[in-house]
Amino acid sequence: MKTHLYKMLLAAGIILFSISSCKKFGDTNIDPTRSSNMDPSVQLTTAQLRFSGDLNVNERTSFMMTMPLVQHIAGSYSNRWGGIYFNSPNVMGVLWEDSYGSDLVNIIDAVKRTTDVAAQSNLNAVCRIMKVYSFARMTDLYGDIPYSEAGLGIKAKFDTQAEIYDSFFRELTAASVQLNTARDAVKGDIFYNGDINAWKKFANSLHLRLAMRLVKINPTKAKTEAQLAFNAGVFTSNADICKTVHEDIQNPYEEVGKGNIKGNGVSASFFNGGAVPGRFTTPFLNQLNSTNDPRMKYMVKNYVDLPGGNPLNRIDITEPLLAVTGGYFGVNPGNYIWDDFKSAIAITVPGVGAYSALNNDQKAQPANFLLRFNAPFLHLTYAEVELLLAEATFRFGATFGGTASSHYQKGIEAAMLQLSLFPGGPTIPSTEINAFLQGNALIAGRELELINTQLWITLFLNGPEAYANWRRSGFPVLTPGTNAEEPGESLTIPRRFEYPYTEEEQNRVNFEKVLPALGGVDSWNGRVWWDKL
Incomplete structure (x- = not known):
């Protein structure tokens, strides 16, 4: 397995080097020089490994910003950006700059290369799902972003988040249906090693996660999409968890070509x-x-x-x-x-x-x-799915395969047991889990608070997702951090990432069109579309 991963990393590193070399010529949305025979399975590997292996992105997006914002961690000088609320567009902009210039370009191109290619039908579906997953992290942090025109070699327009989410749901539904075990074997897949049924469940579980984002802005659509996702088949055990199994390597910072992404970047x-x-x-x-x-x-x-x-x-x-x-x-x-x-x-x-x-x-x-540097990065877990189903059942009715209480208990149990997936991690005894469940039942009138507080715990080490779930649910109730000797630049917990300066400079016409929805200014105290009061 390590030899196979090493070969894929070498190929991915070549792609990354060529893309990072092209970035200096301008807009991060400009399509880099395209190879006529690029292997889309290697592009898939690149997108998957960079998601949690890129130190440049994960240090700033998770450790410096979202994990302190949701009050998982604090104390380090580097936690000050999200913990004391020091506004740094450079810190917030790294995800944008690096993703549009590398993994998003790769996955967009991989989808294009495999579209309507019969011999790569499953690979196309997997790449479509990965594209949704990658763009979801982007739009949930920034709001309106270039999506439909991204990677086309033009000054891309910003699609509204509502439009992007509509596309997400269409893509995930179509890709789930398209996946077929009788068709092509998927190579280069770090998440599931080409397991088609596992990818179906991931697509549907991701669909559920994104559907529940809409509970404040459009509860009717949230219910419809959550039901579609559940009916199509979501995770049913910890064996379904989507994860990247990293190698025991401490990824260096700013490595030439940024090619070493084998270790866990968080x-x-x-x-x-x-x-x-x-x-x-x-x-x-x-x-x-x-x-x-x-x-x-x-x-x-x-x-x-x-x-x-x-x-x-x-x-x-x-x-x-x-x-x-x-x-x-x-x-x-x-x-x-x-x-x-x-x-x-x-x-x-x-x-x-x-x-x-x-x-x-x-x-x-x-x-x-x-x-540990070889700790798995948990992209989406069975525990999260069960807790989301608990909330969906409470909000929308008993059409999700159980009661809110039964889903809640399954989610907590799965969250405790998933710690055993980490090298050296514990297998918590059933006696301890049962004692906790007996003493922490779902209480009438506090359902949303208790469910989402458990999600807050479960999502530790996945800062962007914990931040998204906190904003959409409002739980747990967090008191803004303050520092008497070094006051921050916001009195409230910021609600989004600001766009990088390069986008304002190089794509100004399209950039200015998104400002009215943010109140006329690109502020981290503005709210993304689904995060409404």
């Missing part, structure tokens, strides 16, 4: 450049603690502070520290790790001896297994 961002790894926030720890969530003792650890480093050389001091403190300390939203400073605590660490646990040591961190 994990690498916690340890990049000698930075202090982000800590859990106090609200996240309070949620786990107040509900006696068994995940807490597995996911939350204390380590000897070692800026930079890697997740396999950290010294675990959790048990001796808890024996003294009686509980975990997090970082308050908007704060740095040195705020709320803790005095040193004398402890004895097995195998090490006497140790003075300083302030940084006492602020709780994600466990090693979560941040």
Whole structure:
């Protein structure tokens, strides 16, 4: 498998190098020089690996912005952009610049190359699904974006998010139907290794996720599309999870050609450049603690502070520290790790001896297994599907295969068990899961809060998706972060990413057409189409 992956990476790296070389000639929407015989399966590999393997994108989009915005992590200086609300178009613009210039160009072209090619019918369907998935992350963060004209070698117009979502639903429905086990074998597929039935379920489950985005802006359409997705067949177990299994490599920053995307880019961002790894926030720890969530003792650890480093050389001091403190300390939203400073605590660490646990040591961190460089990136999980079905059942009625309560319980159980997918991760005993379910039933009048709070926990390490679900649902209720010594640039939690300067400069005519929908200004406090009050 590693040899096969290495060969695909080499080919993908060649594509990426040629594309990144073309970017300097102008607009990120300009189609790079096209090869007449490009292999679309390699283009698929490129799009898949870059999604979670590109350190440049994942560090800024997840670690610096969306994970702090949803108050999963805080404390690192690099968390300040999304945690204290420092507005940096350069940070927000990297996803746009890198995606339009590489993975989106590749997947758009792969769809074109395989359209109406009988011998590549399944590959075409898979690429269409991957195109929707890639563009969904973009539009959910920015709002209106170039879509229908992207990659055509022109100054692309911005499609409205409503138009884009209509296209998403059509594409996912058609691609799911098009997939057929009797047709071509799909090569280059990192997600499912060409499993056609798995791709059908992924297409339908992604359809469900996107349908539930519309519950505020168009609940009737949300219900219709959610039902269509469910009827077509969504995930039914953790075996269906869509994930990228990364290699145990710390992706370097700004590598020539940006070709090394084998490791987990989110994990690498916690340890990049000698930075202090982000800590859990106090609200996240309070949620786990107040509900006696068994995940807490597995996911939350204390380590000897070692800026930079890697997740396999950290010294675990959790048990001796808890024996003294009686509980975990997090970082308050908007704060740095040195705020709320803790005095040193004398402890004895097995195998090490006497140790003075300083302030940084006492602020709780994600466990090693979560941040290993070969940790899987979970794109879409069975747990998320079940929790979305719980909400759909509550909102729309009992036409989704169970009660809201049964879906809720299945979602929580799946979320706890999916931790075992991580190398070195735990298999939480059924006794602990059942005890949690018995003590945390779905309560009448609080259904949306409880379901989406569980989604908030489940989506840890998938910052963009957690941010999207928080905005569409409003839960959990988060208090904006503040820092008395270093005030941020927003009094509320920002609701979207601002467009990069290059788009305003190089595509001004089309750029200016989207501003009225944002209140006349490109502000991160504006709202995307589906995120309405």
